[in-house]
Amino acid sequence: MSDYRKLTNEDLVELYVLNDDQIAFEVIYERLQPMIYNMVLNILGQYDLAQDIAQESLIRFAHRAKTYDREKSLVSTYLVTIARGEACRYKKKSQKETNFSLLDTVNQLIFKGDKKVNDEMFIKGIHKQVKEIIGELPLVDQTIFNLRFYGELSSNEILVNLRQQGFDIKDEKTINNRIFKIKSLLIKLLGNDYYKYIE
Secondary structure, eight states, X not given: OHHHHTSOHHHHHHHHHHHOOHHHHHHHHHHHHHHHHHHHHHHHOOHHHHHHHHHHHHHHHHHHGXXXXXXXXXXXXXXXXXXXXXXXXXXXXXXXXXXXXXXXXXXXXXXXXXXXHHHHHHHHHXXXXXXXXXXXXXXXXXXXXXXXXXXXXXXHHHHHHHHHTTOOOOOHHHXXXXXXXXXXXXXXXXXXXXXXXXX
């Protein structure tokens, strides 16, 4: 398995397609699953659901691997496209289904004056704003944000993860600078009082 880890994602897909090499696919899964999970989590905001959609996306990729063209895109880009499509389809479908019932429930709870519910709604509102802000950043910064704040990884762990995903990141200092810039942006847009709710 250690020899497999030296191969690029694109070479691993080729092994998987040509030889039905399951170990090659396992290595791809280990490398890309955290990135896919964090990207889906950023879109949907639900941990269990993000895990399911990420796994489903990787399975879809396994079925579509024969159509992958390494000349057109990186494996990670191809997989992100699949996962983003899955997450957006799920989000759109669930919004249609829950739009009316959720609105009724929220209105009933607000009018009852439930402080805990109002506080939770306030925090969810902040998290929604954060998702929108982070969603506008480059994919590498979105991934860093998710790995740091949701995955609670160290700068070194983030660096290793990003390099495995094919991002060209120089060192831990680069990671720390990007984290600082993301925090500064969030504080600027949300204010110090609100920023504490996302840490």
